[in-house]
Amino acid sequence: LCRGGLAERLCRLQNRERSAISFWRHQCISDGKIPSDKSGVLIVKILEIFEECTIQVAICQQLEQSPATVSSKDAVINAGEPILKVLFARETAAHLKSRPQDVIHIYPPWQKLILRNADVPVIMNTYFSEKVLPSEHSETREKTSGLTKMLIRKNIISLAETFRLDDADDELHQQTPDNQVACAPQIHNNCDSKKHPLAQSAVNDSLLEMVESQGAVGWREAQVRVVIQRVYCLPAREGYGSHIQGNKPLCATPVINSDPPNVRLCLLVQDAYGMFSEVQLQPLNSADDVEQYCRRWEGKFCCLAGMKILQRATRGRALGLFSLIESLWPPVVPVKVPGQSQDSEMVATNLGPPSFCYILTVQSGEIHVEVDEEEQISNLYQPPAVHGLKEILQMDGCNERCSFWAQVLYLRLQTKQSVPINQREICLFVTDSTLQNVVHMIPKVVAVSVAASCVLSTEITEALSVTSQLIFFKDALWGNGKIICVERTVLLLQKPLLYSAAGADLSELTGPVRLDELDSTTQANSICAVRGTVVGVNESTAFSWPTCDRCGNGKLELCPQDRGSLYCNQCSEVVISPVLKMQLEVFLSCSSRPQSTVKVKVWHEMSFGLFVLINMLLSLQSYEVQSVLGKEVGLLNCYVRSVTSRLNCIALEEIVLL
Amino acid sequence: VPDDLLLGLKFIFGPCAVPALDLVDQRSVTRVISPSGRTAYQVLGSSGKLYTCYSSCHFCTCPAFGFSVLQKSESLLCKHILAVYLSQAMGACQELTVSEEQLINILLADEEDEG
Numbered sequence: 001l002c003r004g005g006l007a008e009r010l011c012r013l014q015n016r017e018r019s020a021i022s023f024w025r026h027q028c029i030s031d032g033k034i035p036s037d038k039s040g041v042l043i044v045k046i047l048e049i050f051e052e053c054t055i056q057v058a059i060c061q062q063l064e065q066s067p068a069t070v071s072s073k074d075a076v077i078n079a080g081e082p083i084l085k086v087l088f089a090r091e092t093a094a095h096l097k098s099r100p101q102d103v104i105h106i107y108p109p110w111q112k113l114i115l116r117n118a119d120v121p122v123i124m125n126t127y128f129s130e131k132v133l134p135s136e137h138s139e140t141r142e143k144t145s146g147l148t149k150m151l152i153r154k155n156i157i158s159l160a161e162t163f164r165l166d167d168a169d170d171e172l173h174q175q176t177p178d179n180q181v182a183c184a185p186q187i188h189n190n191c192d193s194k195k196h197p198l199a200q201s202a203v204n205d206s207l208l209e210m211v212e213s214q215g216a217v218g219w220r221e222a223q224v225r226v227v228i229q230r231v232y233c234l235p236a237r238e239g240y241g242s243h244i245q246g247n248k249p250l251c252a253t254p255v256i257n258s259d260p261p262n263v264r265l266c267l268l269v270q271d272a273y274g275m276f277s278e279v280q281l282q283p284l285n286s287a288d289d290v291e292q293y294c295r296r297w298e299g300k301f302c303c304l305a306g307m308k309i310l311q312r313a314t315r316g317r318a319l320g321l322f323s324l325i326e327s328l329w330p331p332v333v334p335v336k337v338p339g340q341s342q343d344s345e346m347v348a349t350n351l352g353p354p355s356f357c358y359i360l361t362v363q364s365g366e367i368h369v370e371v372d373e374e375e376q377i378s379n380l381y382q383p384p385a386v387h388g389l390k391e392i393l394q395m396d397g398c399n400e401r402c403s404f405w406a407q408v409l410y411l412r413l414q415t416k417q418s419v420p421i422n423q424r425e426i427c428l429f430v431t432d433s434t435l436q437n438v439v440h441m442i443p444k445v446v447a448v449s450v451a452a453s454c455v456l457s458t459e460i461t462e463a464l465s466v467t468s469q470l471i472f473f474k475d476a477l478w479g480n481g482k483i484i485c486v487e488r489t490v491l492l493l494q495k496p497l498l499y500s501a502a503g504a505d506l507s508e509l510t511g512p513v514r515l516d517e518l519d520s521t522t523q524a525n526s527i528c529a530v531r532g533t534v535v536g537v538n539e540s541t542a543f544s545w546p547t548c549d550r551c552g553n554g555k556l557e558l559c560p561q562d563r564g565s566l567y568c569n570q571c572s573e574v575v576i577s578p579v580l581k582m583q584l585e586v587f588l589s590c591s592s593r594p595q596s597t598v599k600v601k602v603w604h605e606m607s608f609g610l611f612v613l614i615n616m617l618l619s620l621q622s623y624e625v626q627s628v629l630g631k632e633v634g635l636l637n638c639y640v641r642s643v644t645s646r647l648n649c650i651a652l653e654e655i656v657l658l
Numbered sequence: 659v660p661d662d663l664l665l666g667l668k669f670i671f672g673p674c675a676v677p678a679l680d681l682v683d684q685r686s687v688t689r690v691i692s693p694s695g696r697t698a699y700q701v702l703g704s705s706g707k708l709y710t711c712y713s714s715c716h717f718c719t720c721p722a723f724g725f726s727v728l729q730k731s732e733s734l735l736c737k738h739i740l741a742v743y744l745s746q747a748m749g750a751c752q753e754l755t756v757s758e759e760q761l762i763n764i765l766l767a768d769e770e771d772e773g
Contacts, residue, residue, distance in 0.1 A: 005683030007676050010664045014676070017665060053734050054672065089669060111666050125669045 021127045024107070025095070028130055040108035042123065044086055046100050056093035058086045059120075063103065086123040096131050103132045205272040205336075211309060211358050223305040226269035226277070227378040228371065229328055230475065231294045232488045233263040233287040233455040234280070263287050263455050267369075268324060268488075269302065270380060274335035276325050276354055278313075279304065280361040281369065287457040291492050294474075299381035299498060302371040307360035314356050319399060320487050321357060324475055327401035329353040333379045383498040384474050388434030389446055398479040405495060406430035407509055408469050409445060409657045410527055412639065426450040428464070429527050430471075433509055444516045445527055446483060448476065454485040463493060468658035470508075472496065513657065515637060519592045522650065524643045529635045530652060532588030532598060536629070541585045541601075546578035554581065588633060593650070600638060601653045659748075671740055674733065677704070678740035687745035688752040692761040699751075700764070701738040710764060711742045 002008060044060035051057070062082045086106070088096065098104060107128035114121045204210055210224050265281040315322040330353075362369070384403035392402050407430060414425040428448045435444050450456070463469050472492040476485050485491065515529040522528050547554045548568035556566040556575055566575045588598040638652035668675040681687065686702040699711040703720065711718045718738045726733040745751045756764075 002680065002683040005680065006659060006664065007680035007683050009661075010668060010676050010679055013661055013665055014668055017668075054732055055670070087669070089672075109662075111662060111669075113666070125665055 017127070024128050042106040042110060044084060044104050044106065044123075046086075046098055046102045046104065047083075048100060049098060051093075054090050056088040056090070056098075058088065058098065058104075060084050060086050060104070083120055084123050085120045086126060088126050088129065092127055092129055096129060098131060105130045105132050207269075207271040207275045207277050207358065208273065210307075223303045224271060225301055225303050226271045227380045228267050228297050228300055228302055229270050229276075229380075229382060230268040230324065230488070231290065231297050232266055232268075232475075232490050233284065233290050234266050234487055235453055235455055236262050236264050236283055265290065265293065266488075267297070267302075268328075269304070270328070270331070272336050272380075274331050274354070276328075276357045278321060278357060278359045279307065279369065280310065280359065282362065287455040288459060290455075290457060290490060291459070291494070294490065294492065295497060296373055297371050298496070299377035299383065300371055300373060301375055301378055302369055304360070304369055307362065309358055310361045311359040312356055313359055318357070320477075321359075322353075323399045323401050323477060324488050325357060326353045327385075327475065328382045331380060332382055335380075377498065381498075383500055384496065385500045389430070389432050390434035390438060390442055392478055392483065393442060393446065393481075395478055400478045401475045402478045402483070403472070403474045403476065403499065404432065405470065405472050406432045406446075406448075407513070408464060408471055409513055409515075410637075410639070410655055411464055411658065425452060427525065428471075431509070431513060436509060436514060443526070444514055447525060448473065448483045448485060450485040450491075451487075453487040454489045454491070455487075456491055459493060460491050464658075466658075469493065517592050517635075518590055518598070518638070518640075518650070518652075520595075522593070522640055522643070524640050526640050527655065528638055528640060528652075530588065530590060530598065530600065530633075530638050531592075531635050532590035532633055534586050534629055534631045534633060535589045536587035538585035538587065538599070542583070544580055544582040546575070547581050548575045549577055549579050550575075552579075586633075595648055597647070597649045599649065599651045600636065601641075601651070602636070667740075667744075671734065674735065674737040674740050677737040678744060680704075681737060681741035682744045682748065682750055685745075685750060685752060687741050687750065688754050690754050690756055690761060690764060692756055692758045694758060696758075696761055698761060698764055699742045700754075701741055703738065709738050711739050712765075 043063040044058075045063055046058045046060050048059040049056065060083070062084050064081075086104075088098075096102075096104065106123065106126050107130070109125060110123055110128070111125045112121050112123055204224050205226075207224055207226065262283070263286065264283050267279045267281065268276060269279055270276050313321055386403050386405060389404055389406060392404060395402070408428050409431060410429040412427045412429075414427065426449075428450060429445050430448050431445045435442060435446065438444075460471070464471075470493075472495050473483075473485065474490040474492060474496065476483050476489045515527055516522070518528045518530045545554060546556055546566055548556060548566075548571060550571050550573075551568065553568050553570045556568055556578065559565040559567045559574060562574075566578055567573070568575050583601065585599055585601050588600055590596070590598050636652075636654050637657055639655045641651045641653055643650045664675075664679075667679075671678070681701060681704075684702075688700045688702075690698045690700055697713045699713060701709050701711060701718075703709050707720075709718055709720045716735065716739065717723070718736050720736050720738055722733075723736040723739070727735060742751075
């Protein structure tokens with residue numbers, strides 16, 4: 001802005017005015033009474049009210065004094081009283097919520113404008129206005145004004161008038177009232193369209209039309225009716241939800257998620273023309289309710305209004321979003337084609353998948369999303385297609401979204417020190433009946449990597465750390481031989497109400513789970529079963545340590561008072577009978593992988609197979625390694641830490657399955 | 659220009675007021691006249707683009723006019739039109755005389771863009 005220019009001056013004046021307005025409003029609220037200084041106050045009674053170009057125009061009668069002091073008999077329209085046209089800015093109008101017959105006090109500074117060929121003076125700059133309720137009727141008025149929504153006629157000026165094509169002036173064309181001026185909470189769960197038939201006339205069914213006709217400023221009253229295809233949570237920019245800590249099933253301190261809102265509830269919606277849009281709703285503290293929202297909302301219709309365009313995403317820049325969109329393409333019912341008559345046979349179903357998608361967000365303080373939970377599921381809804389893991393592993397293609405139902409056997413947290421704990425990847429080892437019941441070439445257990453961007457609810461993370469769970473993975477990503485859970489993947493404890501399961505074997509697992517046995521194809525970051533003969537012991541890594549018998553704390557300290565006893569500072573008590581834990585690495589010779597050196601880290605208390613072995617080692621003051629050699633060990637469940645092909649060495653760690 | 663007038667402008671024209679005043683401050687409005695007396699206004703927008711505002715009727719070639727005024731009836735005018743009126747009132751228009759052909763091109767060129 002130019003220094004010293006008019007624009008800069010107006011900016012300053014505007015700021016001052018704004019502070020004065022908010023100060024005045026606060027004063028009104030706190031005082032609760034009309035300030036006694038009546039000089040300069042304009043008292044008007046509204047006769048008629050309508051809206052034009054976002055300004056509310058009220059045709060009023062100027063009153064000499066406040067009607068509170070006048071008895072109701074005298075409050076009749078006196079033909080002699082001057083008529084005024086009072087203009088209210090949008091914000092003031094929303095604050096006042098005025099109706100015909102209301103009495104408004106307008107405090108200075110206001111301005112009067114007399115137009116050249118008009119009789120009625122115009123009153124503007126009416127920021128400091130207050131509605132005055134006549135005391136006898138105040139209670140009833142408050143009740144009625146709270147219940148009904150205000151419908152204010154919007155005066156739409158015809159283009160002929162705008163361009164002054166017909167010279168007949170002062171004929172304001174009256175349009176049908178089709179706008180509501182009301183604020184409501186952000187998410188509605190009941191559809192209002194039945195109760196407010198006027199709202200339906202403004203409902204559109206094309207996202208593209210709404211977006212293109214409004215530009216990036218955002219629009220207000222018009223609504224679009226869309227189908228909710230998916231509900232999920234996205235991490236907000238500031239941070240991610242915490243994942244569980246640790247990969248050992250002990251009574252670790254529960255994860256307390258005390259972060260500020262760090263996820264956003266999002267909807268992937270589709271309109272009648274097949275166009276998609278991602279709608280970002282309000283931030284949540286945690287993803288805990290997402291399962292509920294999925295059940296209640298997926299497949300239902302909803303009306304969007306007053307959205308703001310955040311971004312126009314294209315496939316190249318939003319691969320995750322588009323992989324989800326492509327999994328929903330082609331649509332299951334014919335979609336409309338813009339500009340053509342909607343004869344269903346004529347509809348083109350060979351349209352390619354969409355190449356762009358608008359990401360919309362809510363504007364604060366206004367109503368936007370009304371989900372019609374009562375209505376039936378739309379025909380356009382495509383529930384997740386569930387497949388068996390075997391089928392998924394055999395799928396072609398890259399970046400395909402897939403959904404499946406699997407049993408989690410083991411969980412491992414990525415242990416990179418540089419990454420903060422709540423952003424670490426979790427690796428879940430899962431299986432289902434399609435994998436367990438096969439013979440060759442297909443692993444029995446598959447690793448599913450859960451990225452930090454995949455938001456997990458605390459319900460899931462707690463359930464996962466406790467016991468083996470059957471989890472429904474909705475819209476996980478398959479590519480490059482791996483299944484990963486990323487943004488827009490949702491993990492659920494229960495099967496969704498609707499899903500399509502073409503030929504998938506969703507039977508429960510019968511019998512104990514079997515792991516693949518260690519062999520030449522075993523890769524790092526997998527789990528397997530091992531059996532073999534002890535051929536060596538890595539004495540340098542053998543050690544034991546006492547742990548608290550109450551809480552399992554492995555970091556006990558010497559009691560300050562009595563140096564012979566141990567103290568647990570988590571329980572804040574002396575440990576009388578500590579549990580001894582031992583760790584040892586043994587080398588095995590496995591017939592299934594004869595050429596490799598197999599090194600297994602075993603833990604006492606988890607491995608009864610080696611318990612005897614370790615006990616022997618400890619009890620003998622100086623043990624004879626020979627006495628340990630040759631012992632048969634197996635089957636141990638192990639996690640493969642690394643495979644060094646050069647030395648043909650494979651390092652395993654014994655684990656306990658969930 | 660008294661403060662009241664500025665605030666009045668803000669009240670009526672809302673978000674257009676400050677940008678329009680800025681355009682006036684920067685002398686962005688040019689009245690283009692041809693020998694036959696035809697006029698048009700050209701406003702140098704903030705993005706550097708030149709928009710044409712017609713003098714015979716209420717119209718501007720900028721996209722905001724198309725959306726907010728014509729399609730949604732949300733605004734009375736765009737900042738360019740307001741700048742034209744203000745510049746006229748304040749005598750702050752630059753003047754430019756062009757030939758008939760040039761003026762025709764200005765008016766038609768915008769038409770082609772719309773098409």
